[in-house]
Amino acid sequence: MAMPTIKQVRAYTVRGGGADYHDQGAEHWIDNHIATPMARYPEYRASRQSFGINVLGTLVVEIEASDGTVGFSVTTGGELGCFIVEKHLARFLEGQCVTAIEKMWDQMYFATLYYGRKGIVINTISGVDLALWDLLAKVRREPVHALLGGPVRDELQFYATGARPDLAKDMGFIGGKLPLHHGPAEGEEGLRKNLAELATMRERVGPDFWLMLDCWMSLDLNYATRLAQGAHEHGLKWIEEALPPDDYWGYAALRRQVPPGMLVTTGEHEATRWGFRLLLEQGCCDIIQPDVGWCGGITELIKISALADAHGALVVPHGSSVYSYHFVITRHNSPFAEFLMMAPQADRVVPMFNPLLLDEPVPVNGRMKASVLDQPGFGVRLNPDCALHRPYTH
Structure with missing residues (x-):
């Protein structure tokens, strides 16, 4: 036609x-004393919104x-x-x-x-x-996944990112990723608190549930290495985005220095095939985590994924709801997906981009059938109750 x-x-x-999704109200776990590059300044330590993450x-x-x-x-x-x-x-x-x-x-x-x-x-x-x-x-x-070659599996499986991996386990997720709460500026006491929180969560979830730490670009190589070594006894599966995204050399060194079996992951704040080429060719990580809404879109993610496949690296996109689900379901080197727990206390499953999208699918018992994604396009609608503003025209 x-x-x-x-x-x-x-x-x-x-x-x-x-x-x-960082533009949330008060008392949300996503804004509660999380280690950031700005945590070196005490006045910006307690809240990410204090330094403008939601602007x-x-x-x-x-x-x-x-x-x-x-x-x-x-x-x-x-x-x-x-x-x-x-x-x-x-x-x-x-x-x-x-x-x-x-x-x-x-x-x-x-x-x-x-x-x-x-x-x-x-x-x-x-x-x-x-x-x-x-x-x-x-x-x-057709659904977007059909344009990408169609599903290679019958369902997606998810890990959960949020403050309560123990609750995520009860909800059927395959793992839980904790935000790191204390950065290098908080010294030895902060490091001990980070490891103690991980130890407590390991006790709650048992020995086989995946636990990961999201460091959100906040560490230096020495601190990240010590954190990884201390976390090894608690069965940490991976350490994520430990260093600033441009420190390719630091990531390569960190990957050499973490305990055997622990994975190094990054890429949430990387962009385009050229940025990911640096990560892959320098041996910076085991898993790359491009955000399809930030890395160049589906068109660029196709190229990034092919690069990763040739380097034997997995592609697990940063949580971006249907925009990554339609891609992950079509790729063998994307074996699972991330789900951001957007309930303020991370105690229930709610749509990630709520309230803006209607018909946004969510995991059930940590899984999502491929058939859920079979509506035309990405399968979602804009919520007419959300007030859109068009500041410019052409």
Whole structure:
């Protein structure tokens, strides 16, 4: 059939949850004294929102085709992302055939190279790319995973990220990833507290349940090595994002120094095939964790995954709901997925991008049947009760 062309691109922002899941109310575990690169300053230690982790807000990209079909996506980026979409990227999209995704990605990336490459610009390109995949799949009346080659397994299995791995075990997840609460600036006492918390959680979950630590870019090589060595007796499966994302040399050294059998993982804040090529070629990690809403979208994640496969590394995308589920279900080197526990006390399963998305699937007993993902596009809708704001037009 004749494919429609892209008629109009629109960009909106919205506050409160959604893709900017750090934009939460008070007393949420995700903002409770978590080790960060800013924890070296006591005034920014207790809350990540204190140094502005929630300033961007959610970016919503809508792309309307000439036949009236609308694809959309959500990621972080807020008003900055809206400006980039409306004032720069739209020119590479409108008038193009909806199938020309590779060409559009290429033009967006190279046109922004002089001020982009990573960060907010790649977040924004990722959002546009996800909306393009949603649009094309809806035009073809297929789920996105069908465009990616189709499922290679009947269901997804999940580990949970949150403050209560013990509750996650009861909910059927295969593992639990704790946020690290104390960084190097809190000294030996902080290190002891980190290990004590891990020991307590190991007692609660028993010997076979996966336990991991999310360090959120907060450590140096010496501290990360000592933490990994101390955590070994508590059966830590992996240490995640221990160092700043640009410290490829530190990651390579850490991987050599962790106890045998412990995995080193990173990549949540890495972007594009070139960034992940550095991680893989320098032997920085065992598992890469690209966020499909930040690394360049589905178009780039396909390339990143192929690189990882050639290097014998697993790809376990950072939690991004349906946008990663449709990819993981199609790849053998993505054997499980992450689920962020967005309930304030991590004591129940709620949709990750609540309240912004409707029909967003969640794991049941730590699993999700492939058939749950069989609706056209990514299978979700925007909640009309969420007030979208379009700060720019073109």
